[in-house]
Structures are given as C-alpha cells and as structure tokens.
C-alpha cells in the first residue's frame with residue numbers, strides 16, 4: 207500500500223494541477239445557475255434590459271467554455287497519474303514474479319500471476335482515475351453549493367439534508383450486498399484464465415484427442431459462472447440509478463412545494479408583491495440547480511464507494527505479490543555469515559539438545575521395534591503408519607513422543623533463524639544486503655564440485671519426502687549419471703542444485719560450502735542447466751544462445767552448435783544462426799530443440815553442467831557423437847546427466863541408481879551390472895548383451911573419429 211501511495215505521490219505536481227483545475231471548474235460551474243437567475247430577474251423586469259441580458263449570456267458562454275478546458279486539464283492530469291501508477295505497479299509485479307522462489311511460484315500459479323499483473327492492475331488504474339477526480343470534485347462541489355444555497359434560501363437546507371441521508375443509507379445497503387460479489391469476480395477471472403490458458407497451451411493434445419467440445423464446455427461453464435456473478439452484481443447496482451432518480455424528483459417536489467408555500471405566505475404592500483414573488487421563484491429555481499449539483503456530487507462519491515470493494519480486492523491481490531519476501535534468501539546468507547553472528551553455534555547446540563533427547567527413542571526404534579516389527583525410523587518419520595501399526599500402543603506412544611520433540615526443536619530452530627535474520631538485517635536496506643553479499647562472494651573462486659550429504663526433500667505443501675538420504679559427490683572432469691524409473695525423483699535431485707527449492711534436511715555442498723550460504727545468483731552462475739522440457743524463446747537461434755553468454759561471437763556460436771551436434775541442421779536453414787525461433791521454439795523438432803538447449807548451456811562455459819534427460823529425443827548415433835564431443839568440452843567441469851536410456855550413460859564415471867526417491871546403489875556400469883538388482887533390471891529391459899557391446903564399440907569409434915565433428 208505504501209508503494210502505491212509512493213508512486214502516486216511521485217507525481218504530486220500533476221495531482222496539484224488536477225486539484226486546482228477541479229476546484230476552479232466546480233466554482234465556475236456553480237456560477238452558471240446564478241447567472242441564469244440574473245437573466246430571469248432581468249426578463250421579468252419591466253424596463254428594457256436587452257443589453258444586460260446579452261452580457262450575462264456572454265458570461266455564461268465564457269464560463270461554459272472555461273469549464274470545458276478545465277475539465278480537459280484535470281482529466282488529462284488524472285489519467286496521466288493513474289496510468290503512471292499502473293505502469294509502475296506492473297513493473298514492480300513483473301520484477302517480483304521474476305525473482306520469487308519456485309515454491310512461491312507454484313503456490314500462486316501462472317494464471318493468477320497473469321491476471322493480477324493485468325486485470326487487477328487495470329482495475330486499480332481505473333479506480334484511481336475516478337478516485338482522484340471524484341475525491342476532490344464531490345466535496346468541493348458540495349461545499350460551494352451548500353454555502354450558496356444557504357446564502358440564497360436557507361430554509362431549503364432541511365430538504366437537502368433529508369435527501370442526502372436517504373442516499374447514504376441506500377448506498378450503504380448496496381455496498382453491503384455487492385462487496386462480497388466483487389471479491390468473487392476476481393477469483394472467477396483467475397479460473398477463466400486457468401481454463402483458457404490450459405486450452406491454448408494444450409491445443410495439440412486437445413485436437414489429437416478430438417476434445418474440442420469438452421474443452422469448450424469447460425470454458426463455457428467457467429465463463430457462465432463469471433457472467434452470472436457479474437449479472438448478480440449489476441442487478442444489485444441497477445437499483446442505484448432509479449433510486450437516485452426517484453430521490454432527485456422527491457427533492458424537487460420538496461423544493462417547489464416549499465417555494466409554493468413561501469409565495470403563498472407573502473404578505474406585503476401590493477406594489478412589492480410581484481417583485482417578491484419573482485425573486486422567490488428565481489431563488490427557488492437557482493437553489494433547485496444547486497441541489498441538483500450537490501446530489502449529483504454525492505451520487506458520484508457514493509459510486510466511488512461502490513467501486514471500492516472491487517478495487518480493494520485488486521489492491522490486496524497486487525500488494526500480496528509485491529510483498530512476497532524475496533530477500534529471505536539473502537537474509538539467511540547474512541545471518542549464516544560468521545562476520546555477523548554466532549548463529550550456527552546456537553543452531554548446532556539446539557541440534558545437539560534435540561539429539562540427546564531423541565537418542566533413547568532412536569535406540570528403541572533401532573533395536574526393539576526394528577527387530578520386532580521390521581520398521582525403521584525413516585518409515586516413522588515419513589508417517590507411513592498403517593492402522594495395524596497403531597495397534598502396538600507402546601510404539602504409537604514412542605512415535606508420538608518422537609514427533610513432539612522433533613516438532614518442538616524444529617520450531618525453536620525456526621525462531622532462532624528468524625531472530626538472527628532480524629538482528630542482522632533489520633538496519634540494512636535491500637540494496638545494502640545485496641552489496642554485502644556481492645562483496646563477500648565476488649572473489650569466490652568456485653570450481654564446481656557438488657556433494658550431496660544425506661539430502662531429503664519434500665515439495666512444499668506435502669509431508670512425504672520425494673527424495674530421501676541422497677549422498678554422492680561429483681568430480682571435475684567426471685560424469686555423474688542418475689538413472690531410475692519415471693517418477694523416481696531424478697529431476698528433483700538435480701533441481702535442488704540451482705536452488706530452485708531448498709532442501710528439507712541434509713546439505714548440498716558446492717566446493718565444500720553449503721549452497722544455503724551462497725546467494726542463488728552466484729550458484730546459478732556456475733551452472734549450465736538443460737531442463738527436462740526443452741524450451742527456447744522467441745527470437746533467433748543466435749539470440750537464444752546469447753542468453754547463455756551475451757558476449758559470445760558468431761564463430762563461438764557456430765563452434766558450440768557443432769559440439770552440440772546442431773550445426774548440421776542450423777547451417778541448412780536459409781538464415782543460419784539468425785534463423786527465426788517462434789514462441790517456445792515450436793518451429794523446431796524435439797531433438798533439434800534439445801540440441802539447441804544443450805548449445806545454450808555449453809556456451810556459458812560453466813563449472814557444472816546439468817543435463818536433465820536432454821538426450822532422450824536424439825537418435826542413437828547423434829547421442830553417441832554428442833556425448834563424445836561433450837567429454838572433451840567439459841573436461842574442466844563436473845557433469846551431471848539424468849537419463850532414462852542406459853545407452854546414454856554407459857561410460858559415466860559414477861552411475862547413481864534411484865528408486866522411489868532413494869539411492870539403491872552407485873558405481874560404474876560394470877560394477878553395478880554385477881551387484882545391483884534394480885540396475886540389472888533396467889539394463890535388461892532396455893538392452894541385450896550384444897547391444898551393450900555395440901554401444902560401447904560405437905562410442906569408441908566416435909571418440910577416435912573426434913567427437914566434435916558434426917553429425
């Protein structure tokens with residue numbers, strides 16, 4: 207909210223001009239009834255007043271003309287300010303969305319992030335445009351008109367007061383009925399965006415399955431739902447207009463009734479009676495116009511309040527995004543730093559304390575229960591408790607006790623972290639935090655050795671660990687492969703390295719430093735990452751590769767394309783490396799996209815390369831050639847390859863076999879083939895002995911030919 211006001215205030219001079227223009231406009235507008243009254247009096251006067259009437263008429267034209275110019279000025283300033291606030295809000299939200307963690311990104315979802323940055327900001331902008339003008343115009347108009355009414359005919363004030371109170375009550379009632387529906391509307395717009403987006407991105411699947419009707423129905427239901435809510439709101443709001451009109455008319459009846467009563471009671475000298483009657487009639491019609499202005503301003507004011515619930519729902523939704531704490535990571539790193547605190551000591555002593563308290567229970571699990579029921583602690587920790595387990599009441603008691611202690615210390619550690627974060631960072635601005643961290647790490651020469659130590663991880667909002675007790679180490683110039691059935695957690699393991707998610711327990715070390723103590727951008731700087739879904743951006747092949755290294759020359763790009771076995775098809779395109787890439791790289795085949803994504807990561811010259819199932823769409827020969835070329839290119843880096851195909855990882859220095867989130871075994875192909883049942887099964891399901899021989903021979907041949915010759 208402060209940000210919103212700050213943006214608004216940064217254009218104070220325009221607000222000031224708008225306010226000045228509005229106040230003058232109100233004053234001028236209210237001169238018109240007065241001039242009209244003067245003309246009426248001049249007409250009823252028996253003497254020849256044509257010139258005076260023309261002068262008054264001239265004034266009226268002049269005043270009307272200035273009102274138009276002032277209205278233009280105030281509208282221009284107000285729209286400029288509201289558009290500026292909208293632009294700043296969108297900028298702020300977009301940069302926030304770009305820097306939030308993947309956990310937060312998943313929590314909100316793409317659809318709501320899109321509607322919040324577009325539709326909600328639009329609502330806020332429109333509300334501001336109305337708000338700036340009405341908030342100044344209505345009170346000004348009312349005050350000036352009230353003063354003028356009192357001056358002309360104070361006895362009419364009572365009618366005005368009764369009408370205003372009735373309007374207030376009516377508007378409160380409308381507000382009460384409509385405001386919950388406005389909140390619903392924003393949520394339903396989110397739903398519509400989800401359905402629309404899903405239908406568009408999945409258009410090929412929809413068509414391949416002939417499910418256009420089904421998708422249309424889904425859209426239709428969501429669309430109708432939104433429309434019905436809009437209709438409900440508008441049905442309520444539609445009462446506002448007739449209600450106000452009726453009130454206007456009653457008000458006029460009251461004013462003219464009072465006028466009639468006043469004229470009836472005029473008793474004085476017959477010579478003066480006509481003049482008095484004329485004066486009263488003129489006053490009544492002038493006051494009627496003032497009343498009209500007062501009530502119109504009030505209605506405008508009330509309409510602003512009716513818009514308020516919708517705008518405040520949008521403001522809340524936008525501010526929620528802007529307020530996502532993206533600094534937590536930096537704060538944690540600062541709090542970790544020995545320069546600032548003995549934070550780690552306090553955490554360690556809490557771990558020790560917890561461990562001491564848990565030891566008797568752990569022993570019990572390890573000896574008594576494990577022997578008796580064949581259940582180990584992991585099983586308890588991840589709460590795989592069946593009804594039958596609970597029958598053993600002593601086990602249940604100990605398990606609950608274990609959880610109680612564990613949760614208590616978990617909370618204590620959370621408090622310590624929060625306290626240190628606060629202590630260390632309370633007096634630092636975001637940019638100061640960033641500067642300290644950048645200074646601290648600028649000369650950090652990271653080589654790229656990754657070590658997992660007992661890493662477990664659960665996705666946010668799930669309790670069951672997705673990967674458990676993962677431990678392995680990579681080395682420079684070596685390839686570490688991860689293989690396992692689909693859903694075994696391979697991508698999850700590698701996604702933890704670029705800090706997309708934070709580990710739940712255990713630690714990932716980069717050259718011996720816990721990555722939690724390193725800023726995300728420093729870690730990511732060291733990584734050439736090829737995600738499982740190959741994605742290119744709209745532009746050219748060259749612009750996509752420059753994404754990996756913006757200083758790369760054309761020659762370097764061509765060389766990298768050759769290593770990635772992509773130059774063969776790129777050179778055949780009419781524009782070569784400048785060829786057009788459509789949105790998400792849709793004008794390239796799956797295998798071509800994969801090779802371009804590999805090239806994008808290689809051009810970065812990273813210390814760590816991660817290929818998540820990046821060779822799956824390549825044919826056998828290209829796969830072999832690419833790996834042979836990579837071997838040479840990545841000899842100073844550590845390489846992690848996730849694969850489904852055994853043939854892609856036969857020559858890896860360490861193969862990690864994953865099964866249901868746990869490492870079953872790790873080692874070289876030959877060793878695993880001898881001792882690991884899961885690995886044997888995977889190999890048997892994919893290759894027979896001859897094929898393995900053939901693959902190894904092909905690899906040798908390709909290596910001898912020189913890997914970076916293009917396919």
Ligand SMILES: Nc1ncnc2c1ncn2[C@@H]1O[C@H](COP(=O)(O)OP(=O)(O)OP(=O)(O)O)[C@@H](O)[C@H]1O
Pocket residue numbers: 312665668672690691692693694695696697698699738819850
């Ligand atoms: N964002 C997420 N939120 C919650 N659960 C997730 C998320 N991503 C993956 N999972 C779950 O984690 C488990 C492991 O998924 P992961 O993508 O790591 O498997 P994988 O071994 O890479 O599979 P594949 O070979 O199909 O790529 C799956 O059971 C999946 O349901």
Ligand SMILES: [Mg+2]
Pocket residue numbers: 696697698738818819
């Ligand atoms: Mg995967």
